[in-house]
Amino acid sequence: MSNNMIYIEYRFTVQPPEPASDILIAQLGEAGFESFVEEEDAILAYIQKEDWSMDILNDIDILSNPNFEIDYAFKEIEQENWNATWEQNFQPIVVDDRCMIRAPFHETMSGVEYDIVIEPKMSFGTGHHETTHMMxxxxxxxNLEGKVVLDMGSGTGVLAILAALRGAAHVDAVDIDNWCYVNAKENVARNQIDNVQVYEGDVSLVSGKSYDLIIANINRNILLADIPAYSKALNKDGILLLSGFYTEDLDMITEKCKINSLKFVKNIERNNWVAAKYVN
Ligand SMILES: C[S@@+](CC[C@H](N)C(=O)[O-])C[C@H]1O[C@@H](n2cnc3c(N)ncnc32)[C@H](O)[C@@H]1O
Known part of the structure; x- marks a missing residue:
């Protein structure tokens, strides 16, 4: 991948910010925007120039919702500038006082059990997003000791890396996006993990394989389509963790799981996003 790829950067200001910001990010994601930076008073959204057109925002319904005031401006930037923006905005996070996610240029913190170094560049998965955090x-x-794990829609590979650090015997990490595939491989190596195998592709790669745990943080429609395949690939008593959808979609996801022999165990919610656990 060339280092000076051209991107279009949009700067949105959203009033009131909640829940419009999350909806805006979800709709921009559906429209092909690759990554987002949430600043104190604005959301920056990035799309490759070759995937962009002047009417890209036509289908973003929230922009015409009278309950919110959303203004925006856009400009062309080079990828290296995007990385600089990201570096300025990426603060380390600590999940449940146990797992730190940081960039290579951050100092580690003493006392955390898991110290994961991620350089996401354009990939999703720094732990800042609610869905990643909850997963x-x-x-x-x-308890992942000796378990075989699949991370579907692995982004930066952060979930696969934590599963490996928690004792999984082997982890397959699969992402449909070439950039994520390359980036997850880099992050796996960066964390000196040797039992995570990264693949570029989708659920069709899972055919004939079996897992004790399947993790999928993607989006509602892809999950609905892929749940039958996850169910087939799960060992008896295997666990399925799903995220990437909103609270109001939980029933629909749970129903799809139910007709595929997967029982609901519990869910976590954060800012209207859900991460749910099912068992085979
Ligand atoms: C919400 S991100 C999650 C990234 C990471 N697992 C995390 O939790 O932060 C979803 C990822 O799924 C990938 N993806 C989208 N559709 C997919 C599909 N059909 N099969 C596999 N991966 C897919 C995207 O490229 C993206 O990296």
Whole structure:
């Protein structure tokens, strides 16, 4: 991948920020925006120029919702500038006082059990997003000693890396996006993990394989389509963790799981996002 790829950067100001910011980010994601930086008073959204057109915002419904005032401006930038913006904005996070996610240029913190170094560049998964945070919380609660794990929609690979650090015997990490595939491989190596295998692709790669734990933080529609395949690939008493959807979609996801023999165990919620646990 060339280092000076051209991106379009949008700067949105959103009033009131909640819940419009989350909805805006979700809709921009559906429209093809690759990554987001949440600043104190603005949301920056990035899309490759070759994927962009002047009418890209036509389908973003929230922009015409009279309950919110959303203004924006956009400009062309080079990828290296995007990375600089990201570095300025990326603060380390600590999940449940146990798992730190930081960039290579941050100091580690004493006392944390897991210290994960991530350089996300354009990939999703720094732990800042609610869904990543909650999936990390679920993983911290599981006994993964000797288990075989699938991380579907692995982004930076952060969830796969924590699963490996928690004792999983082997982790397959799969992402449909080439950039994520490359980035997850880099992050796995950066954390000196040797039992995470990263693949570029989708759920079709899972056919014929079996897992004790499947993690999928993607989005409602992809999860609904892929749940039958997850169910087939899960061992008896295997666990499925799903995120990337809103509270109001939990029933729909749970129903799809139910007709695929997966029982609801519990869910966590954060800012209207959900991470749910099912068992085979
Ligand atoms: C919300 S991000 C989650 C990243 C990371 N697992 C985390 O929890 O932070 C979803 C990821 O799923 C990938 N993705 C989207 N559709 C997919 C599909 N059909 N199969 C596999 N990965 C997919 C995207 O490229 C993106 O990296």
């Amino acid at each position: 990390l919380q679920h993983i911290l609660q599981l």
